[in-house]
Amino acid sequence: MPEKSTGTDAMLPKKFKGLWCRALKLSHLSALNAETIALWAKDAGLDVQEVVEKRVGAFRPIPAVALTVAGNTAYFPTISATDDPAWVESRRAHERIAAIWSKAEWFESLWVPRGQIGPLLVAVEHRSKEEAIIQFDYHTSTIYTLAFQAVCIAQLISKSRTLAPFYPIVREAYLAFYAGHRASSIAALIPVMEGALQRISVENGNLHVAEQIDRVIDRACGLAARISFDCNWVPDEYTTTEYLYGQDERVFIFETFRQWLKDVFFRNTDKYEGVTWLNRHLFAHGxxxxxxNDGNFRRLVVALATFGVIESWHDxxxxxxxxxxxxxxxxxxxxQQAQLQAQGQLALRMLEQQNYQKYGQIVPPRPTDDGSLLRKAYLTDECIKDLVRPLRDAGWDVEMGEPDEQALKMKVIARGGGTEIHVGLLFSCATDTEIYRELAKSCIAILYLGPPDVQKAFTQGINVHVGPVAGWQPPRAPRLP
Incomplete structure (x- = not known):
């Protein structure tokens, strides 16, 4: 059984505070030293066991005098909590980083090496909000990988008291996302975020969401502050989030997560000014x-795992x-299960596309995927097989262009015998007439994948050859005289 605190132990915080008040009357805290503290402690009737000068605090230690009395230690910093140049510089640096995270609508990331965070911050800092999100999604696609997400779900979210009941839902959403059901997977995780906040601290359930967030994060920061100073006594001003924001990396993470929750995810609809649209109210009220969008699924998985860390420090x-x-x-x-789902999804999408191709159409877009990547791969492969190879067999040197952004069209240029011809290739017959007209200005033929599907409805006024690529016979390349 632990020993009960004696009356002397209970009085020590007041004694320590008295010594600190005396220290603040010095012309400058740098004048404080071990001899002075030892003398003051004895004057206060304390049985001094040890007094040493040392650096204290995690991450960015500060100079202090450590006084041990009756097995209890107190730290008396010898630098100011408000105007120390090193602290001011660190605070400003962290505020700059926090501003970059805010632009990306995110927070300081756990579990990611600085070598990966640095390039992301550089890419985002001097761009517009829209460009910043594009850069963020690009960089995090190589950071929050399939394997990274699996660890977050199976080894972090599953261990959390708050999140464990939702683990089967999160796991299924992960598998469904890579099986192609992306919007549904994102929709399944948004309510879990709100449930996580409410379940961390039941006693805060009747408070406004912003107050719930503050209570939970404040408690997590409080533990970080105590651990930062080895759970020893230290003046209150050195344990505030204002001070530790630039000193303790854990507090900085918790604080930027607080801001993301308040400014993005739980922001009132009329005040939300972001770009990701990952907002609980926008989702709930339609x-x-x-x-x-794809990036928001990765964000939600990491945010839920971060909630697990917040709970660990709260509890x-x-x-x-x-x-x-x-x-x-x-x-x-x-x-591995997600990889299998993705492989199966690719095969299924190809079968779907082939089925639509029979009718000269493209597969309708999904909320998170307009199908352009699949179309681009398919259009490029078919172009090589059914257009480039026949042209080369006919004696032409062929230059193949890139598919357009929506992968609806592409063009090839064939040269031979001093002659140059252009041929357009469409993903399907049922393509907007304006695209036919555009290609007709430079092409001798406009071809498309799949069979004809009411071709005349799309090609009125087109005076060049139009037809399926599989049925077109390219002309022979002329020979030089």
């Missing part, structure tokens, strides 16, 4: 469907680590 349970664990069998199997 104000916008722009939340349905002091340490159930979800701040360091990314090595993949275990659970996450490896989940990762």
């Amino acid at each position: 104000t916008s469907t722009d939340w349905a 002091e349970s340490n159930s979800v680590p701040m360091l990314l664990p090595e993949m275990n069998n659970d996450s490896v199997l989940l990762w």
Whole structure:
């Protein structure tokens, strides 16, 4: 059984505070030293065991005098909590980084090496909001990978008291996302975010969301502050989030997560000014469907895992680590399962496209995928097989262009015997007439994949050859005299 605190132990914080008040009367805290503290402590009737000068605090230690009395230690910093040049510089640096994260509508990331975070921040800092999000999604697609997400779900989210009940839903959403049901997967995770906040601290359930967020984050920051100073006594001004924002990396992470929750995810609809549209109210009230994009699924998985860390520091349970664990069998199997889903989805999409191709059409777009990547791959392959090879067999040197952004059209240039011809290739017969007219200005023929499908309805006024690429016989390249 632990020993009960004596009356002397209970009085020590007041004694320590008295010594600190005396220190603040010095002309400058740098004048404080071990001899002075030892003398003051004895004057206050304390039985001094040890007094040493040392650097204290995690991440960015500060100079202090450590006084030990009756097995209890107090730290008396010898630099100011408000105007120390090193602290001011660190604070400004962290505010700059936080501003970049705010532009990207995100927060300081856990589990990601600085070597990966640095290029992301550089890419985002001097761009517009829209360009910043594009850069963020590009960089995080190589950071929050399929395997990274599997670890977050199987080894972090599953360990959280708050999130464990939602683990089957998160796991299924992950598999469904890579099986092609992307919008549905994102929609399944948004309510889990709100549930996580409410379940972390039941006693805060009747408070406004912003107050719930503050209560939870404040408590997590409080534990970080105590641990930062080895759970020893330290003046209150050195344990505030204002001070530790630039000193303790954990507090900085928690604070930027707080701001993301307030300014983005739980922001009132009329005040939301972001670009990602990952907002609980926009989703719940059907104000916008722009939340349905690939990047938001990665964001939600990482945000939920971060909630698990917040819970661990709120409850002091340490159930979800701040360091990314090595993949275990659970996450490896989940990762492999997602890969199988993705491979099966690719085969299914090709079959779907072939079915639509029979009718000269393209597969209708989905909220998170307009099908352009699949069309681009298919259009390029078919162009090589059914257009480039026959032209080369006919004696032409062929230059193949790139598909357009929507992968609806592309063009090839054939040269031979001092002659140059252009041929257009469309993904389907049922293509807008304006695209036919555009190609007709430079092409001797406009071809398309698949069979004819009411071709005349799309080609009125077109005076060049139009037809299926599979049925076109290219002319022979002329020979030089």
